[in-house]
Amino acid sequence: MARAAVSGRLGERLRWRVATLVGQRVETPAARTLVLDVPGWPGHLAGQHVDLRLTAEDGYSTQRSYSIASAPDGASLELTVQRVSEGEVSPYLAQDLLDGDLLELRGPVGGWFVWRPEQSEPILLVAGGSGIVPLMAMIRARRQLGVTTPFRLLYSVRTPEDRMYVDELQAPDPGLEVTFLYTRQVPEDWPRFPSRITEKDMAAVAWPPSMLATSYICGPTAFVEYAADLLVELGQPPDRIRTERFGPTGD
Amino acid sequence: MAIVSRGFQGRRRPSDHRLPPGQYETRDFPVLSAGPTPRVDRDAWRFSVVTEGNERRSWTWSELMALPAEDRVVDLHCVTKWSKFDTPWRGVSLDLLLRDVDTEAEFALVHSYGGYTTNLPLKDLLDGQAWIAYRYDGRDLAPEHGGPARLLVPHLYLWKSAKWVRSLQLSARDEPGFWETAGYHDYGDPWREQRYQGD
Amino acid sequence: MPEPAHHFQRSAHHFQHTPHPADPFADEPAVTDVQYDDAVDDDYEDGNALAGPLSELFAVDVVSAQGQCTGCGTTGPIAQLRVYGPGPGLVARCPVCGQVVLRVVRGTESAWLDLRGTVSLQFRLGADR
Ligand SMILES: Cc1cc2nc3c(=O)[nH]c(=O)nc-3n(C[C@H](O)[C@H](O)[C@H](O)COP(=O)(O)OP(=O)(O)OC[C@H]3O[C@@H](n4cnc5c(N)ncnc54)[C@H](O)[C@@H]3O)c2cc1C
Ligand SMILES: [Zn+2]
Numbered sequence: 348m349a350r351a352a353v354s355g356r357l358g359e360r361l362r363w364r365v366a367t368l369v370g371q372r373v374e375t376p377a378a379r380t381l382v383l384d385v386p387g388w389p390g391h392l393a394g395q396h397v398d399l400r401l402t403a404e405d406g407y408s409t410q411r412s413y414s415i416a417s418a419p420d421g422a423s424l425e426l427t428v429q430r431v432s433e434g435e436v437s438p439y440l441a442q443d444l445l446d447g448d449l450l451e452l453r454g455p456v457g458g459w460f461v462w463r464p465e466q467s468e469p470i471l472l473v474a475g476g477s478g479i480v481p482l483m484a485m486i487r488a489r490r491q492l493g494v495t496t497p498f499r500l501l502y503s504v505r506t507p508e509d510r511m512y513v514d515e516l517q518a519p520d521p522g523l524e525v526t527f528l529y530t531r532q533v534p535e536d537w538p539r540f541p542s543r544i545t546e547k548d549m550a551a552v553a554w555p556p557s558m559l560a561t562s563y564i565c566g567p568t569a570f571v572e573y574a575a576d577l578l579v580e581l582g583q584p585p586d587r588i589r590t591e592r593f594g595p596t597g598d
Numbered sequence: 599m600a601i602v603s604r605g606f607q608g609r610r611r612p613s614d615h616r617l618p619p620g621q622y623e624t625r626d627f628p629v630l631s632a633g634p635t636p637r638v639d640r641d642a643w644r645f646s647v648v649t650e651g652n653e654r655r656s657w658t659w660s661e662l663m664a665l666p667a668e669d670r671v672v673d674l675h676c677v678t679k680w681s682k683f684d685t686p687w688r689g690v691s692l693d694l695l696l697r698d699v700d701t702e703a704e705f706a707l708v709h710s711y712g713g714y715t716t717n718l719p720l721k722d723l724l725d726g727q728a729w730i731a732y733r734y735d736g737r738d739l740a741p742e743h744g745g746p747a748r749l750l751v752p753h754l755y756l757w758k759s760a761k762w763v764r765s766l767q768l769s770a771r772d773e774p775g776f777w778e779t780a781g782y783h784d785y786g787d788p789w790r791e792q793r794y795q796g797d
Numbered sequence: 798m799p800e801p802a803h804h805f806q807r808s809a810h811h812f813q814h815t816p817h818p819a820d821p822f823a824d825e826p827a828v829t830d831v832q833y834d835d836a837v838d839d840d841y842e843d844g845n846a847l848a849g850p851l852s853e854l855f856a857v858d859v860v861s862a863q864g865q866c867t868g869c870g871t872t873g874p875i876a877q878l879r880v881y882g883p884g885p886g887l888v889a890r891c892p893v894c895g896q897v898v899l900r901v902v903r904g905t906e907s908a909w910l911d912l913r914g915t916v917s918l919q920f921r922l923g924a925d926r
Binding site: 629630631632633634635636637638639644646648652654676677678709711712757764765767777779780781782793794796 | 820821822831832833838840841881882884885886888890895897900902904905907908909911
């Protein structure tokens, strides 16, 4: 089981592993899921990430972090990469890879932005753009284990076609409530103008402070700062808010 | 040895220039930051020099602007391995600013708005090797590149060219600065690849 | 000094700059009045991104440890620090006062870890970590 495997690495520092790309799925016009086979993968917790190391022919090398999208179920590992325009690494990962390519990775890492199945409090997930990825791992872990803890997801994207995992999120999953927000363009007949997340949007999904829910917020840095401030203003205790910032949006 | 990522290029392009060892050419101007970007009002801005005998000399923004400026085209070498060629700057030579400063000091600790520091030998700031630069590529220097003014010492790795420069503290002793206390080289010559302590 | 906060999560929009101890101009008003424009400044990640680099040095997960900032006394998980970098090194700052809490530099054959901005780190040694 994942947990036993994770503690199995106590006393052993992490090393780089070689993963093989065994499949790809198009999630949105700009995002792709990479299915990796990682021999000896020790298992992971929902919310953890890996560091990928890319090396060019002449030895130039660079690293980036990517969250694990798949539930902790052993065999294969899935990452979802959203292409950032002018980015150095994400366009390569999201459009240039072929099945059979090798990737170097280190992980799983990060013991704080994680959801553990034994947590019994209600959960609020707030995603901006590619920030959905680690939160999706939490939703998948919950479903896989048949846990009934109530989950709410508030997912902010620019346009309807930027939603990842949309079929899976719209399939019935008792105890999971999903709300989409659009910042640039809304679907037809949508009752709300495109706008960034407001206090009203957040108030509609935040659990009452007395329920001692935990909130997980993930996405571009500016989105996370803004959403975390809204939750604090709505009375959520700051130490029940966990955040993960992916960096600047670049626009 | 790392495995090669098939077809991965990175942002680099082949270069026609002579590169210091381990460097790659870039055409854009990457912004590296160790903290938030300070915004310094020109009215409050000062550049100061303090000697080992605690004698101070300060210039306001308008005093700096009144001094003769030099235009220089130089190559930049960042310790994170990018080099950028033929960058056009305008600034005041430190030869001019240090001309009337009476000192026996051998080293300078550079202080910046925002708290950054870096150390270098005083002689590397003289003889036409260093400027207080305030224009880049025909425009006022942008805050993310160190504006209103930064130190420019192009013959050393770029972390020595402190952004948001505020003062020089002259001393007989070489006191390590922000990156130099965390493993980076005290001198930082790109042609000798002096990146880390011990290089 | 800013009000001590009890948790790193509270985002503070104006850091107060603490001058270098040896700074001969520490008393000049312009030195302490530096403004940071948060509206345009989102060029950082957070302490979660330190998990990989620190896993090279430590066998336990450092980002879930509680750290206390020497600048303002706030305590919170390392995961909630603001992280600038990655080059020349990773610089983790207190989100309340801006003080550098931790730095990591990865050289070719060595790594440097600077913890001078941390009073202490508290690790939970629960069975499942
Ligand atoms: C813990 C963690 C987990 C992550 N998980 C995921 C994930 O699951 N999926 C995912 O797609 N991404 C994830 N990311 C983000 C990812 O690591 C990369 O940052 C992202 O893919 C962009 O990398 P790049 O090389 O393409 O872009 P880079 O070349 O690094 O450039 C980033 C872009 O940001 C912009 N930019 C850079 N600097 C500035 C600046 N100073 N001002 C304004 N804009 C700027 C530019 O537009 C640039 O194109 C995660 C990040 C972290 C820290
Ligand atoms: Zn602090």
